[in-house]
Amino acid sequence: MYGIVNKAIQGLVTEKFGVEAWEQIKEKSGVKHDTFLSNEAYPDEDTFKLAGAAAQHLNIGVKDVLVVFGEYWVLKTGMQHYGSLMRSGGNKLKEFLINLPNFHSRVMLIYPNITPPEFKISDVSENTLRVHYYSTRSGLTYFVYGLLQGLGKMYNTAVQIQLADEKEKGKDHDVFEVSW
Numbered sequence: 608m609y610g611i612v613n614k615a616i617q618g619l620v621t622e623k624f625g626v627e628a629w630e631q632i633k634e635k636s637g638v639k640h641d642t643f644l645s646n647e648a649y650p651d652e653d654t655f656k657l658a659g660a661a662a663q664h665l666n667i668g669v670k671d672v673l674v675v676f677g678e679y680w681v682l683k684t685g686m687q688h689y690g691s692l693m694r695s696g697g698n699k700l701k702e703f704l705i706n707l708p709n710f711h712s713r714v715m716l717i718y719p720n721i722t723p724p725e726f727k728i729s730d731v732s733e734n735t736l737r738v739h740y741y742s743t744r745s746g747l748t749y750f751v752y753g754l755l756q757g758l759g760k761m762y763n764t765a766v767q768i769q770l771a772d773e774k775e776k777g778k779d780h781d782v783f784e785v786s787w
C-alpha cells in the first residue's frame with residue numbers, strides 16, 4: 608500500500624506510545640524502511656507486518672489495532688491532512704456514506720495508482736443503511752469498522768455498527784449495518 612498508510616500507523620503509535628515504542632515495533636515487524644514516502648507504493652505485507660507487530664507489542668488483538676487505526680485514519684490523516692476532500696463527502700453521516708462509493712475516485716486524483724476499496728450502499732432508510740465492502744485484499748474488515756466509527760465521530764453522530772456478513776466466514780464480501 609502507499610506509504611501514507613504506513614506513515615499513519617507510525618503517526619498513531621508515536622502519538623499514543625512515543626517514538627521508542629515505534630522503533631521497537633518497526634524492529635519487531637522486520638520492515639526495513641527507515642521512513643515511508645506517502646506517494647510511493649510498498650508491499651501490502653509491510654502494512655500487515657506493522658499492524659501485527661503493534662498488536663504484539665501493545666498486547667492487544669490485531670482487530671483492535673485495525674479499529675483504532677481506522678478511527679485515526681478518518682480523524683487525523685483524513686481530517687487534518689485532507690480536510691476539504693473529507694468535507695466534500697457530505698454534510699452529514701448519511702450523505703457521506705451514500706457518497707462513499709465515489710470517494711476514492713477523488714482520492715485517485717492525488718494517488719492515481721492505488722488499488723482502492725470498492726463500496727456499495729443498500730437498504731437505505733431514515734436511520735440506517737448497509738455498507739458493502741469489496742476488496743482485492745483480505746484482513747481489513749476491522750479497519751473498515753474503525754473507519755465507520757471514525758466517520759460517526761467526525762459528524763458528531765452516535766453510530767451503531769454491526770457486521771451482518773463477513774468475507775472471513777465464506778461470504779462474498781463484508782456487510783456492515785450502520786445505524787445512527
Ligand code: HEM
Pocket residue numbers: 608609611612681684685689692693707710711714718720721722723724725741742743744747750751754755
Ligand atoms: C482523505 C481521505 C482518504 C484518503 C486520502 C484515502 C487514501 C487511501 C489510500 C492511499 C489507500 C491505499 C491503497 C493502495 O495503496 O493501494 C486507501 C485504502 C483504503 N481506503 Fe482510503 N482514503 C481516505 C478515506 C477513506 C474512507 C473515508 C474510507 C472508508 C470509510 C476508506 C477506506 C479505505 C479502505 C478500506 C482501504 C484499503 C484498501 C482495500 O480494501 O483494498 N478510505 N485509501
